[in-house]
Amino acid sequence: MNKTEAIACIQQHLPEKRFQHTIRVMDTALELAKTYHIAAENMELAAIFHDYAKYRNLDEMKRIIINSTLPKDLLHYHTELWHGPVGAILIQQEYGIDHPDILRAIRYHTTGRAHMSLFEMILFVADYIEPGREIPGVEEVRGMAKENITLAAQEISKRTIHYLLSQNQSVYPDSFFAYNDLTRKINGGL
C-alpha cells in the first residue's frame, strides 16, 4: 500500500478531527525520521495507521484481544490502551501490512515499552508533540525531540505516569517499563 492509498483508507475510518491529527503525526514523524536517519516509507505507514482502531466498538476490540496473541491483562486496564495493540492486529489481517517495525510502533504507541527501537520512539514522540497538541509544557518536549529522542520519550512517559497517578488511575506495566528503560539509558549516558 502506498502513501496515497493509505491516507485515503484511513480517512474513511476516522472522524475529521482525528484524521487531521493523523496527518500531523505523519508529518512530525517524517521530520523526526529525517533527523534520525530512518527511511520514510515504513514510518509513513506506521503514522497513518497508528489510530486505525481508535473508533472500533469496545466489544469488538475485546473479542480481538481475547482471540489473538495479545496479552489478556489489557482487558483489566483502561480501554484507551486497547486501540494500539488491536490496530496492529487489524492492519495485518485486513491489509497484509506485516513489517515488524510498523506493527510494533503501532502496538506500543500509547504506552511505550522497554527496549523501544528508534523507529518506535519516533511514533511515540510524534503522537505527543504534533503541532495540534496543546498540552502544558509540550513546547519543551518538542525542543528535546529534535536534540535527543530518548530524552523526549522519557519525558513523555514520565508525564503520562505523573498524570495517571494524579487521576488515581492504574498504570499499564509497559508504561512503567518504558520509563525505567529510558531512564536507565539516559542516566547511563546513551
Added chain:
Amino acid sequence: MNKTEAIACIQQHLPEKRFQHTIRVMDTALELAKTYHIAAENMELAAIFHDYAKYRNLDEMKRIIINSTLPKDLLHYHTELWHGPVGAILIQQEYGIDHPDILRAIRYHTTGRAHMSLFEMILFVADYIEPGREIPGVEEVRGMAKENITLAAQEISKRTIHYLLSQNQSVYPDSFFAYNDLTRKINGGL
C-alpha cells in the same frame, strides 16, 4: 525473642537517630495494629527489626542477594532498596525469626508490593508517618492511616513514585505493582 531483647539487640546495630526512628515506627505500628485489630507481638518484632540491615556494608548485602533466593534484579536498582529484603534474610538466619508475616513486612517495607496483607501495609505506612517524619503533606497521610490503611498505603506509594520520577530515578517494579494493586482496591471500593 521478646520485645525487650529485640530492642536491646537492634540498638547495637543502629546509630542512635535510626534507633529512635525504629522506636517511633514501633509505637506507630502498634497504634495502627490496635485500630485494625492485628495482634501486637509479631507487629512489634517486624517494626523493631525493619531496618536491621540498613547499615550493612554494600558488598555484604550484594553477596547476600546473590547467594539467596532474593530476586537478582535488586542489584540493578538503588542500593537503598536492598536493606529490606536483606534484613528479612538476616533476621531469619541470625535470630531464627521465621514468621512469614514478619519476614514479608520487613522485606517489602520500602517498596510495597501487589497484594500486601494488612500486616504489611501497617509497617509500610508506619515507617512513612511516624511522628519524626517531616515530609511535606505527611499530616494528611497520618489522617488517612487512621481511617483507611489502604488509602494511606496508596497515597504513600503514589508519592514515592512521583518523587522518584521527579529525580529521574528508576522505580523498582514492586513499587509500581503496589500502586496499581492499591489503586484497584480503592477504585473497586475495597
